[in-house]
Amino acid sequence: xxxxxxGMSGGVDSSVAAAVLKEKxxxxxxxxxxxxxxxxxxxxxxxxxxxxxxxxxxxxLNLELEFxxxxxxxxVNEYTRGRTPNPCVQCNPKIKFGILLDYALKNGFxxxxxxxxxxxxxxxxxxxxxxxxxxxxxxxxYFLYKLSQRQLSKILFPIGDIEKTYTRILAKKYNLxxxxxxxxxxxCFIEDxxxxxxxENYLNKKSMSGDFxxxxxxxxxxxxxxxxxxxxxxxxxxxxxxxxxxVSKIDADRNLVILSELEGGYRNKxxxxxxxxxxxxxxxxxxxxxxxxxxxxxxxxxxxxxxxxTTAAIIFDIPQKFPxxxxxxxxxxANGYVIGGGIIL
Numbered sequence: 001x002x003x004x005x006x007g008m009s010g011g012v013d014s015s016v017a018a019a020v021l022k023e024k025x026x027x028x029x030x031x032x033x034x035x036x037x038x039x040x041x042x043x044x045x046x047x048x049x050x051x052x053x054x055x056x057x058x059x060x061l062n063l064e065l066e067f068x069x070x071x072x073x074x075x076v077n078e079y080t081r082g083r084t085p086n087p088c089v090q091c092n093p094k095i096k097f098g099i100l101l102d103y104a105l106k107n108g109f110x111x112x113x114x115x116x117x118x119x120x121x122x123x124x125x126x127x128x129x130x131x132x133x134x135x136x137x138x139x140x141x142y143f144l145y146k147l148s149q150r151q152l153s154k155i156l157f158p159i160g161d162i163e164k165t166y167t168r169i170l171a172k173k174y175n176l177x178x179x180x181x182x183x184x185x186x187x188c189f190i191e192d193x194x195x196x197x198x199x200e201n202y203l204n205k206k207s208m209s210g211d212f213x214x215x216x217x218x219x220x221x222x223x224x225x226x227x228x229x230x231x232x233x234x235x236x237x238x239x240x241x242x243x244x245x246x247v248s249k250i251d252a253d254r255n256l257v258i259l260s261e262l263e264g265g266y267r268n269k270x271x272x273x274x275x276x277x278x279x280x281x282x283x284x285x286x287x288x289x290x291x292x293x294x295x296x297x298x299x300x301x302x303x304x305x306x307x308x309x310t311t312a313a314i315i316f317d318i319p320q321k322f323p324x325x326x327x328x329x330x331x332x333x334a335n336g337y338v339i340g341g342g343i344i345l
Contacts, residue, residue: 003027004156005104006113007096008058010046012178013115013159016167019054019174020158021113029057029109033100035067036189049177063099070094072189076199082250083326084230086143086295087187093146093276101154113156116140117164120152129153131278133336135161142295145330145341146276196228210255212239215248215264223257226250232265232322246322266319272312272329272342279339281306289331289339291316293323299332312342 004021008014008030021028032047034040044060051058071091078085096114104112117134118141129152133141147155159167171179185191190198200206207225214220221239223229228236233247239259248260270293281287283306290299291314301317314329323329323344330341 001025001027002110003029003108004111004113005100005107005109006030007100008032008047008050009115009184010043010050010178010181011115011184012167012171012176012181013117013164015047015050015115015176015178016162016170016174017113017115017158018050018056019170019176021156022054022056024158028054029059030054031059031061031100033067033095034060034062035064035071035095046178046181053175053177061100061103063095066099067091067095067189072202075187076202078326079195079199079227080203080252081326082226082252084324085326086328087189088143089146089328092144093148093151097147097151097155101151105154111154111156113158115159116144116157117160117162118144118157119160120155120157122153128279131338133332133338136163138164141332141338142292142328142330145278145328145338147278148276149278152278194228196225199227208255210257212237212257212259215258215260220245220259226252226255226257229257231324248322250325262321265322267316267321267323268319269313269315270323270329271307271345272314273310273345275306275310275312275340275342277306277340279333279337281339283308287339289333292330292332293320293344294327302331304331310342 004026006018018028018030030051032044048058071087074090075085075087101112117136117138119132121130123130129149131141131144133139207227209222209224212220212223229247231247234244239245243261245259246265247257248265249258286303286305288303291302292299302314304312304314306312325344327344328341329344331339333339
């Protein structure tokens with residue numbers, strides 16, 4: 001019997017995933033990662049109650065320091081550089097499928113599992129493990145593109161192709177105490193405040209105000225600090241203009257937020273760094289693909305080529321508006337498999 005350690009957040013998805021694994025005959029144990037101190041108490045309590053209902057073992061792994069160093073510091077530093085980070089993209093390879101996977105393997109488990117909506121398949125021809133989009137509307141493959149072959153070979157996504165509405169039906173079927181629990185917020189370590197307020201509290205200092213300017217350098221007003229803005233933002237600028245204005249660039253060195261009309265935000269091409277490719281791609285070979293430049297955006301057709309081991313260029317078939325530096329661009333093939341991706345420059 002294969003042993004699986006499942007990360008249990010106390011939410012519906014991971015709880016149902018644990019129940020599905022047990023029903024399939026795996027020897028299942030649950031673990032909850034204590035990542036953010038006091039705010040994790042409720043999640044730990046819910047996860048323990050689910051584990052008790054399923055009659056599986058449950059433990060707590062304290063990774064507060066590791067989470068701070070690898071995720072929160074990264075998140076804060078990126079915003080102060082005028083970029084828009086995605087903390088989940090950093091957390092998955094470093095924490096959930098990094099430190100947790102190492103812990104699981106050292107303690108005799110064959111796999112780790114989570115409640116992510118995605119799929120892992122092994123290509124029998126070449127032995128490569130492939131990450132595939134979920135067939136559901138809640139696909140989360142975008143957040144997982146940095147996973148390595150070693151990690152993918154040891155991961156199970158038990159509810160990867162189950163629609164969220166049916167996941168809740170299963171939660172009731174299994175009599176799980178979290179069946180009616182609402183979904184968690186986007187950023188797990190921020191509660192009841194804005195991301196900018198969190199950063200100011202974390203750094204113990206207010207963000208410095210500066211100028212809103214046009215692309216030609218004309219002053220339009222005063223901004224509240226660059227951490228309050230992201231490329232593509234339109235609302236909350238406090239600027240009256242004859243046409244709607246959008247954030248087209250953030251210049252952290254000069255503490256400027258550059259605004260433009262919509263037409264000024266379209267890009268034909270982007271560069272990405274810190275790349276990871278799950279599927280083999282030769283350097284300097286042009287490849288047709290589909291790319292997603294934000295987690296909530298749809299994929300669009302493109303061509304890309306790797307400039308080096310860590311960088312790539314992506315050319316859109318149709319210009320895209322406001323690709324945001326710091327966000328991830330994730331590449332897919334025509335069958336929904338993740339080719340790879342990187343951080344937008």
